[in-house]
Amino acid sequence: MIRKFIKHITHPFFKFLTESYFSKTRNYSYKGITVKVVPSVFPPHHTISTKILLDYIAHLDLKNKTFLELGCGSGIISLFAASKGAIVTASDINKKALKALDTAAEANNLLVKTTYSDLFEALDVAPFDWIIINPPYYPKTPKSMKEKAWFCGADFEYFKKAFQQVSKRNDASILMILSQDCNIEKINNIATMHHLKLTSVFEKKVLAEKNYIFKIETNAK
Ligand SMILES: C[S@@+](CC[C@H](N)C(=O)[O-])C[C@H]1O[C@@H](n2cnc3c(N)ncnc32)[C@H](O)[C@@H]1O
Numbered sequence: 001m002i003r004k005f006i007k008h009i010t011h012p013f014f015k016f017l018t019e020s021y022f023s024k025t026r027n028y029s030y031k032g033i034t035v036k037v038v039p040s041v042f043p044p045h046h047t048i049s050t051k052i053l054l055d056y057i058a059h060l061d062l063k064n065k066t067f068l069e070l071g072c073g074s075g076i077i078s079l080f081a082a083s084k085g086a087i088v089t090a091s092d093i094n095k096k097a098l099k100a101l102d103t104a105a106e107a108n109n110l111l112v113k114t115t116y117s118d119l120f121e122a123l124d125v126a127p128f129d130w131i132i133i134n135p136p137y138y139p140k141t142p143k144s145m146k147e148k149a150w151f152c153g154a155d156f157e158y159f160k161k162a163f164q165q166v167s168k169r170n171d172a173s174i175l176m177i178l179s180q181d182c183n184i185e186k187i188n189n190i191a192t193m194h195h196l197k198l199t200s201v202f203e204k205k206v207l208a209e210k211n212y213i214f215k216i217e218t219n220a221k
Contacts, residue, residue, distance in 0.1 A: 075101035
């Protein structure tokens with residue numbers, strides 16, 4: 001589905017339609033929480049990964065747990081976690097996303113600490129109970145902030161840096177969603193190089209596309 005979507009968005013007509021649709025701020029809602037998705041921020045509407053993560057964390061006991069959404073985009077996952085009682089940090093390299101999330105947190109009367117950070121660089125070293133990651137995974141060099149939501153670098157630089165940082169941390173549970181549409185084998189190899197292992201804890205097929213939620217653990221665990 002995402003492969004088809006990417007193919008479609010590269011088609012000039014579809015690209016025009018999609019870009020003009022998302023050139024305006026669009027609302028996205030989940031269980032009574034609404035965010036305004038501003039242009040240049042990852043739109044959760046057309047992809048299924050955000051929704052799968054939302055449905056997955058709906059079953060977690062997050063009360064008083066520290067929770068990081070690394071690369072929060074619209075922040076709908078962060079706000080939902082906060083509504084379940086988690087102590088939430090939402091980080092991103094997209095400042096427009098963080099600003100919009102501050103506004104959405106206020107509008108929904110929820111508490112989320114937003115932090116500008118390139119991966120874990122500016123984040124607290126103290127371990128989080130939960131970390132949720134919906135990463136960019138198409139191997140291409142991003143040319144704009146908008147593209148950073150989709151492309152992980154021609155040589156998977158996002159994963160190389162993220163796994164290197166994760167291997168030095170001591171967080172309790174780190175979950176990352178990946179699609180069969182991306183190069184899971186390559187991403188798994190990068191994890192192994194950093195002495196990490198990816199274990200699938202959930203999978204869901206929507207139309208023709210399978211998505212997996214992986215738990216990232218150190219090999220020693
Ligand atoms: C696929 S989107 C997911 C957004 C949101 N978590 C969701 O599920 O809807 C990936 C997000 O990661 C952010 N991102 C990309 N590279 C990053 C980096 N090096 N550090 C922090 N965030 C990054 C993008 O700006 C984007 O918001």
